[in-house]
Amino acid sequence: xxxxxxxxxxDLDDLITRFFDxxxxxxxxxxxxxxxxxxxxxEIIRKIHAHRGNTYVIGITGVLGSGKSSLVTxxxxxxxxxxxxxxxxSIDPASPFSxxxxxxxxxxxxxxxxxxxxxxxxxxxxxxxxxxxKATDDMVIVFDAFGKDFVIIExxxxxxxxxGISNIANTTVVVFVPGLGDSIQAQKAGIVEIGDVLVVxxxxxxGADSLAVLLEQMLDSYTRQTGWRPPVVLTSAKDDEGIExxxxxxxxxxxxxxxxxxLERKKKDRIAQRLQDIVEDLARDFIVESIGGFEGFxxxxxxxxxxxxxxxxxxxxxxDHVIDRVRGDDEG
Amino acid sequence: xxxxxxxxxxDLDDLITRFFDxxxxxxxxxxxxxxxxxxxxxEIIRKIHAHRGNTYVIGITGVLGSGKSSLVTxxxxxxxxxxxxxxxxSIDPASPFSxxxxxxxxxxxxxxxxxxxxxxxxxxxxxxxxxxxKATDDMVIVFDAFGKDFVIIExxxxxxxxxGISNIANTTVVVFVPGLGDSIQAQKAGIVEIGDVLVVxxxxxxGADSLAVLLEQMLDSYTRQTGWRPPVVLTSAKDDEGIExxxxxxxxxxxxxxxxxxLERKKKDRIAQRLQDIVEDLARDFIVESIGGFEGFxxxxxxxxxxxxxxxxxxxxxxDHVIDRVRGDDEG
Numbered sequence: 001x002x003x004x005x006x007x008x009x010x011d012l013d014d015l016i017t018r019f020f021d022x023x024x025x026x027x028x029x030x031x032x033x034x035x036x037x038x039x040x041x042x043e044i045i046r047k048i049h050a051h052r053g054n055t056y057v058i059g060i061t062g063v064l065g066s067g068k069s070s071l072v073t074x075x076x077x078x079x080x081x082x083x084x085x086x087x088x089x090s091i092d093p094a095s096p097f098s099x100x101x102x103x104x105x106x107x108x109x110x111x112x113x114x115x116x117x118x119x120x121x122x123x124x125x126x127x128x129x130x131x132x133x134k135a136t137d138d139m140v141i142v143f144d145a146f147g148k149d150f151v152i153i154e155x156x157x158x159x160x161x162x163x164g165i166s167n168i169a170n171t172t173v174v175v176f177v178p179g180l181g182d183s184i185q186a187q188k189a190g191i192v193e194i195g196d197v198l199v200v201x202x203x204x205x206x207g208a209d210s211l212a213v214l215l216e217q218m219l220d221s222y223t224r225q226t227g228w229r230p231p232v233v234l235t236s237a238k239d240d241e242g243i244e245x246x247x248x249x250x251x252x253x254x255x256x257x258x259x260x261x262x263l264e265r266k267k268k269d270r271i272a273q274r275l276q277d278i279v280e281d282l283a284r285d286f287i288v289e290s291i292g293g294f295e296g297f298x299x300x301x302x303x304x305x306x307x308x309x310x311x312x313x314x315x316x317x318x319x320d321h322v323i324d325r326v327r328g329d330d331e332g
Numbered sequence: 333x334x335x336x337x338x339x340x341x342x343d344l345d346d347l348i349t350r351f352f353d354x355x356x357x358x359x360x361x362x363x364x365x366x367x368x369x370x371x372x373x374x375e376i377i378r379k380i381h382a383h384r385g386n387t388y389v390i391g392i393t394g395v396l397g398s399g400k401s402s403l404v405t406x407x408x409x410x411x412x413x414x415x416x417x418x419x420x421x422s423i424d425p426a427s428p429f430s431x432x433x434x435x436x437x438x439x440x441x442x443x444x445x446x447x448x449x450x451x452x453x454x455x456x457x458x459x460x461x462x463x464x465x466k467a468t469d470d471m472v473i474v475f476d477a478f479g480k481d482f483v484i485i486e487x488x489x490x491x492x493x494x495x496g497i498s499n500i501a502n503t504t505v506v507v508f509v510p511g512l513g514d515s516i517q518a519q520k521a522g523i524v525e526i527g528d529v530l531v532v533x534x535x536x537x538x539g540a541d542s543l544a545v546l547l548e549q550m551l552d553s554y555t556r557q558t559g560w561r562p563p564v565v566l567t568s569a570k571d572d573e574g575i576e577x578x579x580x581x582x583x584x585x586x587x588x589x590x591x592x593x594x595l596e597r598k599k600k601d602r603i604a605q606r607l608q609d610i611v612e613d614l615a616r617d618f619i620v621e622s623i624g625g626f627e628g629f630x631x632x633x634x635x636x637x638x639x640x641x642x643x644x645x646x647x648x649x650x651x652d653h654v655i656d657r658v659r660g661d662d663e664g
Contacts, residue, residue, distance in 0.1 A: 273649050280615070283616070306469070310378045
């Protein structure tokens with residue numbers, strides 16, 4: 001992105017004013033800045049953080065082809081029908097929300113795009129492993145300060161990568177479909193560890209009931225310490241069936257974690273992790289800058305390549321250089 | 333793992349001696365230590381790094397159900413038939429190498445387990461996003477010092493996560509199968525960016541030829557700067573067909589990057605990244621330790637939670653504490 005797309009401080013104040021006036025274009029711009037410009041993210045979050053409300057974050061994950069996007073669409077419609085507003089963050093590159101998938105899917109979602117109570121943001125997931133972005137926490141804060149009642153994060157699940165979403169989401173939904181046996185095996189650990197609500201979507205397909213039974217059996221063999229047994233809900237997003245029950249189960253889970261104090265603990269754990277991440281990012285920036293200005297770095301790389309020094313001893317030399325710079329900053 | 337599983341220094345010297353004698357049990361133990369005990373990894377890599385040979389690293393990635401493991405088995409047999417030794421690192425939780433998948437797959441691989449020129453290591457991928465481990469570089473060094481001619485890394489591909497393997501592998505193979513159209517769409521960017529050799533496996537299935545044509549068309553629309561156009565190879569691992577051609581294409585790519593100097597540049601880039609990663613890990617350890625000893629941390633978390641301070645300002649306070657500790661170490 002070119003530099004003149006980054007607004008100056010005055011522009012930013014104006015933008016934030018429009019943001020708090022409920023201007024959707026300002027929201028879109030703020031989200032872009034938060035996602036793409038870390039330094040702007042710092043400034044923006046500083047300005048809006050105190051205006052957070054009580055946004056509830058629902059994470060929806062599942063393999064490709066499980067119909068997550070249709071499910072998000074139908075769930076959003078039910079939430080809207082109850083008078084609540086929704087922000088959607090899609091981090092699934094194959095999702096119609098993200099411009100992937102087929103035109104047909106996007107057309108089906110048109111009604112959602114036209115609802116002023118819904119804001120959809122596709123996150124490009126570029127440079128991110130597993131699809132979860134470091135900016136996602138900040139995006140949730142933005143939606144929260146804007147006044148959204150719910151944020152739904154849609155992400156594609158693959159092996160261990162669902163772990164990311166369960167850290168951010170207050171309720172994590174794992175979506176399954178009949179006929180993808182392999183992926184269930186692969187996701188077995190993840191299912192019982194992260195799913196607060198399990199959904200068998202495309203329940204009109206053969207094998208849906210036996211899949212639900214299989215999931216219940218998996219849940220039987222796993223003891224949770226929180227007193228919550230994840231319900232298994234059958235839905236057919238395409239036919240708009242089971243969605244009301246699905247939303248009810250999500251809200252039942254919300255009620256459970258709110259009353260038990262789990263939600264507050266979860267939020268604090270997430271904040272603690274986020275603070276550590278920010279400090280680590282600052283350290284990383286400093287290290288990258290230090291290496292960039294370290295004349296001996298190229299020689300060390302060559303020496304490791306030729307076998308003259310091992311990577312750990314070479315890294316110790318770089319570490320010493322970085323520490324010298326930290327101490328040197330003291331004098332400056 | 334309990335603490336007494338960690339050997340002392342004397343045991344380690346003995347272990348390394350047996351390792352250099354070609355003891356496979358010592359190899360297995362060294363790999364475990366490198367993967368699970370970062371402090372032991374440092375010591376071991378320091379001792380064996382100078383004994384590296386010229387291991388060539390082949391990365392094989394593809395979606396679940398693409399038959400990667402069978403392909404790895406057959407490819408390994410062809411490499412063995414040419415008199416070379418192989419180390420396999422499997423980071424795919426659904427792979428029979430990793431104890432996943434079905435008994436039948438594992439039985440089919442029995443012949444590989446019995447070959448003393450092949451060493452298979454399943455990497456648990458626990459706590460790792462996208463499946464690639466920070467220890468993988470060290471594991472390659474271990475196989476290299478042990479004298480393996482080839483290391484094959486098998487990992488499940490999902491969206492952006494293939495990027496990890498292409499950084500470590502010298503030749504990256506992306507495996508496709510007919511009938512999984514969605515995943516090709518999702519992986520489109522990854523295919524042209526990271527695949528050095530593209531394989532259409534299960535070529536006996538309907539749609540294999542048109543999939544190969546589709547891949548060629550994707551390649552047409554993408555200009556590489558290296559002068560290498562990834563070949564598309566049709567294989568049927570199950571029937572042991574196309575494997576010889578597959579190996580030939582891998583070796584042709586090896587030849588190309590060796591002669592053009594790309595391999596050396598790639599290796600140096602990887603070393604530079606690895607050095608930076610190690611320094612970042614050291615910084616992270618220091619930060620975690622500093623936060624653990626920072627009495628004000630819990631209060632800062634509460635303050636962010638209640639809205640009294642934003643995360644970035646709170647992180648700045650933690651950063652100041654960490655910097656004080658770095659400077660304090662100066663005096664100690």
